[in-house]
Amino acid sequence: MRRRIIQFLLALAVVMIPIGAIATVSHMTKQEQPVTTQAPSSQEYESKSFTEMLVNFWKQTGIYAILNPQEGVKNARGDEITPFQQSVGRVIMIAITFVLFYLAIAKGFEPLLLIPIGFGGLLANIPLANIIGDGGFIGELFKAGIENELFPILIFMGVGAMTDFGPLLANPKTALLGAAAQFGIFGTLVGAVALSQLGIFDFSLQDAAAISIIGGADGPTTVFIASKLAPDLLGAMAVAAYSYMALVPVIQPPIMKALTTPEERRIRMTTKRKVSQLEKMLFPLTVLLLTILILPESSPLIGALTFGNFVRESKVVERLSKTLQNELINIVTIFLGLSVGSKLAAEYFLVPETLGILLLGLVAFSIGTAAGVIMGKIMNKFSKEPINPLIGAAGVSAVPMAARVANRVGMEEDPTNVLLMHAMGPNVAGVIGSAVAAGVYLSIF
Amino acid sequence: MIIEAIKYMFLGMGIVFLFLYLMVVVLEWQHKLLLKYFPEHFEEEKPKSDRRERLKKVAAITAALHHMRNS
Numbered sequence: 001m002r003r004r005i006i007q008f009l010l011a012l013a014v015v016m017i018p019i020g021a022i023a024t025v026s027h028m029t030k031q032e033q034p035v036t037t038q039a040p041s042s043q044e045y046e047s048k049s050f051t052e053m054l055v056n057f058w059k060q061t062g063i064y065a066i067l068n069p070q071e072g073v074k075n076a077r078g079d080e081i082t083p084f085q086q087s088v089g090r091v092i093m094i095a096i097t098f099v100l101f102y103l104a105i106a107k108g109f110e111p112l113l114l115i116p117i118g119f120g121g122l123l124a125n126i127p128l129a130n131i132i133g134d135g136g137f138i139g140e141l142f143k144a145g146i147e148n149e150l151f152p153i154l155i156f157m158g159v160g161a162m163t164d165f166g167p168l169l170a171n172p173k174t175a176l177l178g179a180a181a182q183f184g185i186f187g188t189l190v191g192a193v194a195l196s197q198l199g200i201f202d203f204s205l206q207d208a209a210a211i212s213i214i215g216g217a218d219g220p221t222t223v224f225i226a227s228k229l230a231p232d233l234l235g236a237m238a239v240a241a242y243s244y245m246a247l248v249p250v251i252q253p254p255i256m257k258a259l260t261t262p263e264e265r266r267i268r269m270t271t272k273r274k275v276s277q278l279e280k281m282l283f284p285l286t287v288l289l290l291t292i293l294i295l296p297e298s299s300p301l302i303g304a305l306t307f308g309n310f311v312r313e314s315k316v317v318e319r320l321s322k323t324l325q326n327e328l329i330n331i332v333t334i335f336l337g338l339s340v341g342s343k344l345a346a347e348y349f350l351v352p353e354t355l356g357i358l359l360l361g362l363v364a365f366s367i368g369t370a371a372g373v374i375m376g377k378i379m380n381k382f383s384k385e386p387i388n389p390l391i392g393a394a395g396v397s398a399v400p401m402a403a404r405v406a407n408r409v410g411m412e413e414d415p416t417n418v419l420l421m422h423a424m425g426p427n428v429a430g431v432i433g434s435a436v437a438a439g440v441y442l443s444i445f
Numbered sequence: 446m447i448i449e450a451i452k453y454m455f456l457g458m459g460i461v462f463l464f465l466y467l468m469v470v471v472l473e474w475q476h477k478l479l480l481k482y483f484p485e486h487f488e489e490e491k492p493k494s495d496r497r498e499r500l501k502k503v504a505a506i507t508a509a510l511h512h513m514r515n516s
Binding site: 278 | 473487
């Protein structure tokens with residue numbers, strides 16, 4: 001399987017590299033002699049020779065469009081595309097989408113999201129087709145659900161219906177670990193602003209805030225905040241958020257191990273109390289009530305989350321709960337993925353800011369993990385029951401991957417120490433925490 | 446602008462902690478309240494095995510065995 005994929009990628013490279021090379025060369029020659037403007041087209045129909053028809057058709061092909069980028073062209077959304085982005089840029093982006101496919105299929109990194117996002121990116125980079133513009137189907141999807149922040153909210157309903165808050169209810173204190181991990185968000189805000197101040201990147205305060213939300217490790221929240229605060233950066237931010245979520249098992253363990261001693265990793269946590277169905281049912285209502293009282297700005301996200309969870313825990317609308325957990329979230333994921341992918345178009349992605357976003361996103365993620373673990377150590381010192389600091393790393397949302405990672409790192413030290421259910425507490429609290437952080441940003445800006 | 450960002454950091458972390466801390470307090474309190482007024486929701490579903498029930502079971506098993514041997 002893997003060999004075949006590599007062969008396929010090699011074959012692809014054989015096709016792509018020459019096109020890229022030709023495009024680069026023609027792009028370089030084009031810059032020396034700027035293209036003259038096209039002759040004004042006449043309204044009347046003129047009979048054309050067959051050669052003319054062929055030439056016209058040739059000008060409508062993708063090869064022609066990639067080889068002959070033009071100055072001052074605008075895409076269907078009215079944004080300018082530089083000749084570089086029209087030619088080499090498109091080829092690079094198409095190659096990047098194939099890398100996303102590879103990661104999703106061969107490596108199993110968040111395939112549910114990377115496949116739609118990657119394919120959206122592929123479609124977005126087709127020259128002349130304008131699929132992402134007005135009237136193009138992805139453009140229309142984008143307007144229908146991303147511009148007005150509808151899709152992330154719908155995803156949150158599904159997440160609510162899929163999440164069992166029982167582990168959190170059994171040991172509510174662990175929610176504080178989910179709060180500490182949000183330091184990844186706010187710490188990175190300071191970092192991003194400092195870097196802009198030093199002149200390394202050029203981010204406004206709003207851009208910096210939007211980028212830092214990647215540290216919450218929550219896809220829908222990131223898309224929600226990005227489309228509100230920094231719509232231009234949406235593509236790179238979503239790609240960063242989803243790829244880092246997929247890379248949780250790679251990024252987190254070194255940080256967790258660096259900050260804890262083997263003794264701390266071996267700490268066993270006491271078994272948890274029973275959680276009644278009544279408690280589970282009241283939980284979404286309680287959280288929503290707190291949101292209403294303290295931070296109404298985050299009630300779109302938390303409202304959707306608690307609605308989904310209430311549908312699940314009320315136990316009387318099994319059909320709705322199943323729909324939220326399966327059909328609705330799947331359909332919306334397809335739409336969200338494709339629309340987010342449209343921001344992988346060369347004119348939006350191949351900008352210097354992307355590099356900064358990928359970098360800051362990683363920093364945000366690492367700070368969040370570290371803050372969670374450190375908070376776990378502090379709580380272990382002061383709490384009556386022992387708390388394994390590893391579960392603090394699960395405080396970044398990324399449900400349930402982060403909890404599984406905490407469990408695995410704990411098992412490496414002591415194979416009989418099962419931390420999974422304990423780690424789920426901070427994990428689901430992290431979802432609420434990042435939604436609260438998003439609400440803070442919305443209330444500031 | 447960095448000072449501004451640091452202010453936002455303290456504000457943000459403060460609100461996140463306040464929110465989740467309040468949530469912890471409310472949940473503990475809710476648990477106590479539920480335990481007080483709806484204790485039946487928290488009882489373990491133990492198999493009810495008083496003496497008479499057990500005797501009935503023994504009788505049923507003996508009857509079944511007899512039935513099997515005789516037939």
